[in-house]
Structures are given as structure tokens and as C-alpha cells.
Amino acid sequence: MSENSNRVDVGIVGAGPAGLMTALLLKRRGISAAVVERRSHAEIHRTQRAGILEAPTVDMLVDADVDSRVLTAGHEHEGTVLSFDGVQHRIDFQKLVGRSVWLYPQNEVFHDLATAWIREGGQIHWSVTDVEVHGVDSHEPRITFFDADGKPGQIDAELIVGADGSRSMCRRLIPEDVRTDYFTSYPFAWFGILCEAPPTAPELIYANSEVGFALISQRNASVQRMYFQCDPDTDPEDWSEQAIFDHIQHVLGGPEAVALKRGPIIEKTVLPFRSYVCDPMTYGRLALAGDAAHTVPPTGAKGLNLAFSDVRALVPRVEEFINGVKEASGTMSPVPVSTEPLQRYSRTALDRVWKAQNFSYWVTNLLHRQPDEGEFAQRRRRGEFDAITGSVHGQAYFADSYTGWSTS
Numbered sequence: 001m002s003e004n005s006n007r008v009d010v011g012i013v014g015a016g017p018a019g020l021m022t023a024l025l026l027k028r029r030g031i032s033a034a035v036v037e038r039r040s041h042a043e044i045h046r047t048q049r050a051g052i053l054e055a056p057t058v059d060m061l062v063d064a065d066v067d068s069r070v071l072t073a074g075h076e077h078e079g080t081v082l083s084f085d086g087v088q089h090r091i092d093f094q095k096l097v098g099r100s101v102w103l104y105p106q107n108e109v110f111h112d113l114a115t116a117w118i119r120e121g122g123q124i125h126w127s128v129t130d131v132e133v134h135g136v137d138s139h140e141p142r143i144t145f146f147d148a149d150g151k152p153g154q155i156d157a158e159l160i161v162g163a164d165g166s167r168s169m170c171r172r173l174i175p176e177d178v179r180t181d182y183f184t185s186y187p188f189a190w191f192g193i194l195c196e197a198p199p200t201a202p203e204l205i206y207a208n209s210e211v212g213f214a215l216i217s218q219r220n221a222s223v224q225r226m227y228f229q230c231d232p233d234t235d236p237e238d239w240s241e242q243a244i245f246d247h248i249q250h251v252l253g254g255p256e257a258v259a260l261k262r263g264p265i266i267e268k269t270v271l272p273f274r275s276y277v278c279d280p281m282t283y284g285r286l287a288l289a290g291d292a293a294h295t296v297p298p299t300g301a302k303g304l305n306l307a308f309s310d311v312r313a314l315v316p317r318v319e320e321f322i323n324g325v326k327e328a329s330g331t332m333s334p335v336p337v338s339t340e341p342l343q344r345y346s347r348t349a350l351d352r353v354w355k356a357q358n359f360s361y362w363v364t365n366l367l368h369r370q371p372d373e374g375e376f377a378q379r380r381r382r383g384e385f386d387a388i389t390g391s392v393h394g395q396a397y398f399a400d401s402y403t404g405w406s407t408s
């Protein structure tokens, strides 16, 4: 028997926002959970991810009572700017659909959740190695691992939640004859920078020009986050500060259109693009949540929001399943516990996942240039752009999708 052996209701692989939010919401319902994570707390906190939260995501953070700083340190954005060939169009989310989004970086969401989980005495093992999940098709699933000191550990649970990110190990536990992997790739990537300068504009600017896409986002009053479309094989070191800013400025349509605020670049990375869905998101006593089950390109800012909508759908179904386990264990002769609530979770979650996949794919193609396309494609794109920005219905379609749809 290993030193770290213990029994909980739910074992969770991955301490990103999906895993930690699941752990916290289960605890609120009297269901015990333990979390294992391969990376260290500091490494996850350092990693830059997208920064836009839909209103239901903000509500979850507030309602979870985790002392999130989303409403104090985050910024409400009532609209966003779409720019084509230097001409800007504001999409007024509030006027169109009565909702806003919040700019609050994902690594801060992680920090809020991790702090709350630790403060509440939640079990978590950081920097573990050799994580393995066993017996998801039995009634005794378990996680084994080696902890940060190299000691073997084990978590025995009724159910395993795989929230272990886009390179998920848990996903591979769904047998190939049960699982369908849907994916598409893109012939471009994003070059992302962090720079020390105040925001260029009060709201985000998503821009397209004949040289492709750029996005001006923010982190706080003195740091900006920006991206531009690049070849997936780009070496960030090949781009000087001056070349980066000149290129982004060009996509924005020159300084007369928007005067880019420049400052020292403190981070440069190339982010690959991919769309992926795993169907079903559950198998036996395993349920996947967040990037482990699906990846979207970052253009629509849907990644974290989808992870939270998974958790919203998952937690009541886990409660139903665990109640079933507890009832069955009180009977004289154990009866098999139905995993049907988990299958219902998968169906509900996938409906939203595909809506988000569609939006992310559509907005990516609306705003990026394919490497080998001709002039027809760019002029057609301009026509599509005008159809969206020039009509209240087109604008409302964008606003409704970007802010997370009126129905969950």
C-alpha cells in the first residue's frame, strides 16, 4: 500500500480551471474530491492563456464564493471592435444582446480557484509524475502517481474526471471503437506577445487586412497582449520588436486608423491552431471536461468558457451518479450503478461544444488569410465582413455568439 493512499468520491486529473472548478463545486454539494496535477502551481500561474470571460463564466466564479477578483481586477467590455482594411466597426454587445464579457486572464482564474481549494483544505498533489488511471470500466476506478518527492500515491474513487488539458492522457482511456475524434487543422498560427504599454484602445480590436489577422488585447493598465497571424513554423526570435509592431500597425491600417501603443516586449510565443472534439466525453466511470475533450482556435475566446460550461453541465450529473452509488452501497446485495447521468452530461456538453466549434471556426476564417488564396477569396471575405457589420442582424449574430448565447 502506498503512503499517499486514500479514498474520495471523485478523483480529478488536472488542476486547470476545469478540474479545480469541478472540485470546488462538488465540495459545495458535499461530494469529496482530490486533484492531481503534473505541473507546478507556479508554472500554471505563469502560462499565458486567453483572457475573455462570458457572463455565465463570471457568474460561476462569483457564485462559487471563491473570492475571485474578477469583478475588481477584471474589466467589463460592453463591446468589441472589428477592423477590415483599417476601417473599424464597433459591435455593441450590450445594445445588441444585453450582455457584456469580462477581460480577466485565465491564469488569474486558475490562481483564484487554486487559492480557494487550498484555503478550504482541498486535497491536491502538484508536480506529480507517472499519472495513471485504472479501472474506469470497473466499479473501483483509481489514480496512481508519484508525488513531488517521488513517493507513490493512490486515489481510490467512485468516478474519475479527466480535466488534463489538450494533450489528455485520460481521453485515451475511451476505447478507440467507442470514441470518435473529430478534428481540423489550420495552415497558420498566432504569434503572441506581451508588451509593457498601456492599452491601445478601451476595447479589443480584431483586425484583418490583405496580410492577415491581428488582435489587440490587454492585460492591465500597463501590459498589453497582442497577436498576429503567422506561419506555424515561425521562430519568434526571427522577429524584432520593431518588425512586430510595424506589422501589427499595418494590419490595423496605419497610425491614422489606430495608433498602436508600443513598449518593451516581455514575452513572444507561437500558438498552434487546431479544432478538436472527442465524442463521447464519458466512458464507464470516467468523464472528460475542458480541453481534454475539445480544443478550439483562440479567435472566438471560447476555450475557458467551454470548460466552465462543461463543469456547469457535469456537476449535477456527478451528484446524481454519486447519490446512486451511495444508495446502492446501502443495499444488502450490491446493484450495478447506472452511468446514464454521465452519458446525459456528454450529450448536453457536446451540443454547446459544437456551437462553439462553429463560431470559433467561422470567426477564424472570417478574419484570417489562407496562405495560398487569391484575390477572389479576400474580396469575398470583405463581402462577408460587410454583411456582418452592416446589418443589425449580422452584428447580433456575432454579439450573441461571442458573449455566450442567450441559452446555455
Ligand code: PHB
Pocket: 049, 050, 051, 052, 204, 215, 217, 218, 225, 298, 299, 300, 301
Ligand atoms: C487574450 O487576451 O489573450 C485573448 C482575447 C481574445 C481572444 C483571444 C485571446 O479571442
